[in-house]
Structure formats: structure tokens, C-alpha cells
Amino acid sequence: MRISILGGTGPEGRGLAxxxxxxxxxxxxxxxxxxxxxxxxxxLSSSVGIHVIGLDNAAAAKDADVIFLxxxxxxxxxxxxxxxxxxxxKIIINVIAxxxxxxxxxxxxxxxxxxxxxEECRDIVTDSKxxxxxxxxxxxxxxxxxxELDEDxxxxxxxxxxxxxxxxxxxxxxxxxxxxxxxxxxxxxxxxITPLLVNINRIYKIHAGIKITGI
Amino acid sequence: MRISILGGTGPEGRGLAxxxxxxxxxxxxxxxxxxxxxxxxxxLSSSVGIHVIGLDNAAAAKDADVIFLxxxxxxxxxxxxxxxxxxxxKIIINVIAxxxxxxxxxxxxxxxxxxxxxEECRDIVTDSKxxxxxxxxxxxxxxxxxxELDEDxxxxxxxxxxxxxxxxxxxxxxxxxxxxxxxxxxxxxxxxITPLLVNINRIYKIHAGIKITGI
Numbered sequence: 059m060r061i062s063i064l065g066g067t068g069p070e071g072r073g074l075a076x077x078x079x080x081x082x083x084x085x086x087x088x089x090x091x092x093x094x095x096x097x098x099x100x101x102l103s104s105s106v107g108i109h110v111i112g113l114d115n116a117a118a119a120k121d122a123d124v125i126f127l128x129x130x131x132x133x134x135x136x137x138x139x140x141x142x143x144x145x146x147x148k149i150i151i152n153v154i155a156x157x158x159x160x161x162x163x164x165x166x167x168x169x170x171x172x173x174x175x176x177e178e179c180r181d182i183v184t185d186s187k188x189x190x191x192x193x194x195x196x197x198x199x200x201x202x203x204x205x206e207l208d209e210d211x212x213x214x215x216x217x218x219x220x221x222x223x224x225x226x227x228x229x230x231x232x233x234x235x236x237x238x239x240x241x242x243x244x245x246x247x248x249x250x251i252t253p254l255l256v257n258i259n260r261i262y263k264i265h266a267g268i269k270i271t272g273i
Numbered sequence: 274m275r276i277s278i279l280g281g282t283g284p285e286g287r288g289l290a291x292x293x294x295x296x297x298x299x300x301x302x303x304x305x306x307x308x309x310x311x312x313x314x315x316x317l318s319s320s321v322g323i324h325v326i327g328l329d330n331a332a333a334a335k336d337a338d339v340i341f342l343x344x345x346x347x348x349x350x351x352x353x354x355x356x357x358x359x360x361x362x363k364i365i366i367n368v369i370a371x372x373x374x375x376x377x378x379x380x381x382x383x384x385x386x387x388x389x390x391x392e393e394c395r396d397i398v399t400d401s402k403x404x405x406x407x408x409x410x411x412x413x414x415x416x417x418x419x420x421e422l423d424e425d426x427x428x429x430x431x432x433x434x435x436x437x438x439x440x441x442x443x444x445x446x447x448x449x450x451x452x453x454x455x456x457x458x459x460x461x462x463x464x465x466i467t468p469l470l471v472n473i474n475r476i477y478k479i480h481a482g483i484k485i486t487g488i
Contacts, residue, residue, distance in 0.1 A: 163458055196487070209486040212469075240472045243378055247469035254427075254462035257455045258485060267486040270470070271424040272411070272479040 059227070062122035064088040064115045064137060065129030067098040070153055073200025074126055074192065075099075079108035080203060081230040086111050088118025106203050119144035124151065124227070126192075131156035131168060131175050138182045146185040149220045151227075152176040152245070155193040155252035164260060165253035174246035176214065187220035189213060190245035191228065191236075193252050196265035207232065209267030212239035212248045237270050274442070277337035279303040279330045279352060280344030282313040285368055288415025289341055289407065290314075294323035295418060296445040301326050303333025321418050334359035339366065339442070341407075346371035346383060346390050353397045361400040364435045366442075367391040367460070370408040370467030379475060380468035389461035391429065402435035404428060405460035406443065406451075408467045411480035422447065424482030427454035427463045452485050 061078055063071045066087035079085045087102075087110060089095035095112030103110050119125055119141040129137050131154050138145070154175035156168035172178035176190035191213045199205050211228045213236050215221035225236035239248060255266040276293055278286045281302035294300045302317075302325060304310035310327030318325050334340055334356040344352050346369050353360070369390035371383035387393035391405035406428045414420050426443045428451050430436035440451035454463060470481040 164455065166458070167462065199487075212473075237473065238476050239469065240379065240476055243381070244469055244472055247382065247465045250462045250465055254454065254459055255485070257459055258427075258452065261453050261455055262488055264487040266488065269484040269486055270473060271482040271484055272414075273477055273481065 059083045059124055060086075060122040061124045061126065062086040062088050062118040063126040063128055064118060064141070065127065065133065066118070067094050068128055069197035069201070070192075071126070071128035072098065072102060073197040074128065074153070075102055075110050076106050076108060076203055077200050077231045079110055086113055086118045086121050088113055088115040090115060116141050116144060122148070124149045124223070126151045126153055127179065128153045130154070131170075134175060134179065135182065138179060142183055145183045148186050149223060150179060150183060150186045150188045151192065151224055152179045152188060152190045153192045155249040157253045157256070165256035167250045167253045170246070173243060174249050176242050176245035176249070180242060187215070187217040188242065189215040189217070189220050189224045190242060190248060191224055193249050194255060194268050195234070196267060199265045199267070207234050210235045210237045210269045212237045212270070214239040214242050214245045214248060216242050237273065274298045274339055275301070275337040276339045276341065277301040277303050277333035278341040278343055279333060279356070280342065280348065281333070282309050283343055284412035284416070285407075286341070286343040287313065287317060288410075288412040289343065289368070290317055290325050291321050291323060291418055292415050292446045294325055301328055301333045301336050303328055303330040305330060331356050331359060337363070339364045339438070341366045341368055342394065343368045345369070346385075349390060349394065350397065353394060357398055360398045363401050364438060365394060365398060365401045365403045366407065366439055367394045367403060367405045368407045370464040372468045372471070380471035382465045382468045385461070388458060389464050391457050391460035391464070395457060402430070402432040403457065404430040404432070404435050404439045405454075405457060405463060406439055408464050409470060409483050410449070411482060414480045414482070422449050425450045425452045425484045427452045427485070429454040429457050429460045429463060431457050452488065
């Protein structure tokens with residue numbers, strides 16, 4: 059599968075690139091800065107022994123059928139408007155967990171008018187199929203190819219076919235289990251687990267993830 | 274430990290009563306309707322083979338050092354104002370996950386002005402020590418004494434001593450693991466996991482819970 063990761067030079071994008079390439083996909087990192095995308099792609103390719111390419115975000119969006127969004131929430135709207143036409147008809151996997159860091163509090167979820175980053179995304183790229191996933195998996199754990207993952211990825215979408223494809227994509231990454239999280243209206247709850255995990259990470263000095271029990 | 278469960282005749286209260294009594298605590302169910310509290314206490318005591326008593330909410334609040342709140346969110350404020358004086362100096366364990374059910378959507382978290390049910394509770398019973406916990410454990414699983422639990426309970430509080438006591442209480446229930454969830458400002462994220470789990474339950478026909486991985 060041809061996959062591009064927009065905003066892919068940040069920690070979550072790098073981590074996803076590693077695992078998706080290890081699972082046999084053709085992965086392209088997108089960045090506002092093409093040179094940066096190429097540099098990170100070369101660095102990951104040589105350090106992890108995978109093949110990843112780098113392009114600017116618009117070219118990366120054109121190049122793939124499945125597109126991950128891993129920019130900070132604050133950059134989502136501008137990015138989506140700038141590449142909207144290149145995303146038409148494609149599957150967008152929104153990994154964004156809107157949050158900020160507050161002194162003496164830690165990570166704090168941001169209020170999003172549309173409900174969640176994924177729903178705001180859906181309202182902008184109306185011709186794309188939006189799926190929400192991967193917000194709760196540690197970027198550091200993803201980027202370390204020797205670390206055995208052992209957690210769940212909750213997948214939410216209003217498009218059943220796109221959801222199935224993304225759940226299969228999760229399954230293709232070793233030791234990740236996809237969980238059907240229902241419609242996109244549930245993405246808010248999944249996105250807000252991320253600041254909770256960030257705060258738990260700080261308490262326990264770990265890279266926390268989650269598992270749904272009883273399945 | 275003397276534990277009272279206010280609003281304790283509902284599913285979550287019944288389930289907690291069973292597990293807390295099995296762990297050796299003296300448990301009292303509180304209800305607006307004392308007769309109902311006594312009836313449920315007798316029913317649980319005989320069906321599960323534990324000893325639980327029933328009182329009206331105010332008497333139950335007076336009777337204990339540790340008080341669980343398991344009323345629906347919509348009833349929290351009224352209940353707390355009515356028993357506020359009896360809660361002074363005591364530890365309140367807030368189990369409430371504010372939500373409603375919306376047709377074609379499922380469970381939906383309610384917006385809470387204070388941030389979370391637990392923070393709203395803290396703002397009302399200012400002389401009590403408020404801890405948030407147990408929102409994500411299935412009431413049905415708790416009430417079935419033969420079912421082996423296998424999940425985590427995230428515990429949030431701004432009072433370190435009260436938090437430690439509640440984490441120990443979680444540990445006293447077989448196969449539940451307490452997770453330090455930081456301050457009460459994190460309770461919102463934990464409370465909102467509940468509607469997500471309710472919606473996942475509907476998809477998979479299960480009683481979902483959560484585990485934090487990496488600890």
C-alpha cells in the first residue's frame with residue numbers, strides 16, 4: 059500500500075513510518091520543508107534498515123492512497139486546506155490528539171468545536187474518508203524497531219470500508235490489535251486518552267499505551 | 274474499613290458492594306429510599322454470601338469514613354448538597370461518569386463546567402478529600418463474584434494520602450490493579466473513557482475494561 063505521512067518528520071510520524079515500512083508498505087514522509095522530509099527519510103532508512111522517501115506535504119498527499127495526519131492539532135486546519143484537493147477520494151487516518159502543556163498540570167486536552175480533531179478534519183476534507191486511529195501509541199515505542207509492542211489501537215470512522223482497511227493495517231503491524239471504536243463521534247474520547255497517558259508517563263517514567271479488556 | 278456507597282442500589286453500587294465486601298470491608302448501601310437500600314442489601318447478601326447493610330443516603334454518609342458516590346451525574350449536585358456536612362473530613366470516591374444516551378450515536382459524554390464530575394464534587398464538598406476512581410470497571414463484572422477481573426483502575430486525586438488509601442483499596446480487590454492517574458484534573462479523561470467503553474460493549478457484545486500497558 060502507498061502511504062504518506064503528512065507532518066511526518068515529528069515523533070509520531072517517524073514512529074509510524076518505521077512500523078508501516080517494516081510491515082511492507084511503501085512509505086513517504088511529508089513535511090512543509092521538503093529538505094527536512096528527505097533528511098529524516100534518509101536517517102530513518104539507514105538507522106532502521108527500511109526504505110522511506112521524503113517529499114513536501116502536497117507532493118506526499120498526491121503520491122498516496124492512504125494518508126496519515128500527524129501534525130500538531132494547531133497546524134491541522136491550515137495543512138488540510140492547503141492539500142484538500144489532493145486528498146479527495148482518499149483515506150485519511152487522523153492521529154491527532156489536540157492538547158497543550160500547562161505548568162503544574164501537565165498535558166491538557168484542548169476543546170475542539172467540532173468535538174474532536176478527526177471530526178474537524180472530516181468537516182474540512184468533505185470528499186475524503188476520515189478514520190481516527192493510533193493516537194494512544196507511544197511515538198518512541200513505534201520508532202524503536204526492536205521493541206515488541208503489546209497494545210491496542212482504537213479505530214473510529216463513519217465509513218465502514220475505510221475502517222476495515224485501517225483495522226487491517228493495524229493488524230499488519232506486529233503485536234498491535236485493532237479495536238472497532240465505532241463512529242467518528244467516539245474519536246474525542248480516544249483523543250483525550252492521549253493527555254492522560256502523557257501524564258501517566260510522567261508519573262511512572264514509562265511509555266504507556268492502552269488495552270481494552272474483555273475482548 | 275467502613276465504606277458507604279451513596280446511590281448504591283444502582284448497578285455500579287451493587288457491583289462495588291459485592292467486591293468491597295468480598296475484600297473484607299464493612300459495606301453499607303445508601304439510597305434516597307431506605308427500604309430500597311435494605312431490600313438490595315438483603316438480596317446481595319443472600320445471593321453472593323456477603324454481609325451488606327442498607328440505610329438512607331444521609332445515615333449511610335454518617336456511618337462511614339470512606340464514601341463512594343455512584344449516582345447518575347444528573348443527581349450528583351443535589352445529593353452532595355444534602356449530605357455535605359456528613360462528608361466533612363472524609364474520603365469521597367467519585368465513580369461518576371457524566372453521560373447521556375443519544376439515538377443513533379450511543380453513549381455520549383456530557384460537558385461539565387468544572388471539567389469533570391469529580392472536580393464538580395470537590396467544588397461542593399470543600400471539606401472532604403475527593404478521589405476519582407472505578408469509572409471504567411463494568412458494573413456487571415463487579416457484581417458477578419465468580420468472574421475473575423483483569424483490568425486497571427485509574428485513580429486521580431489532589432490529596433496524596435487519600436489517593437494512596439484508594440489505590441490500596443483497589444489492590445485489595447482481587448485482580449484489579451490501581452494506576453496513579455495524577456491530579457483530579459485528569460479525571461475528565463478517565464470519566465470520558467466510560468462512554469467509549471459503553472459503545473465498544475455494544476459493538477462487541479462484551480463488558481469492556483481498560484489496562485494501561487508499559488507499567
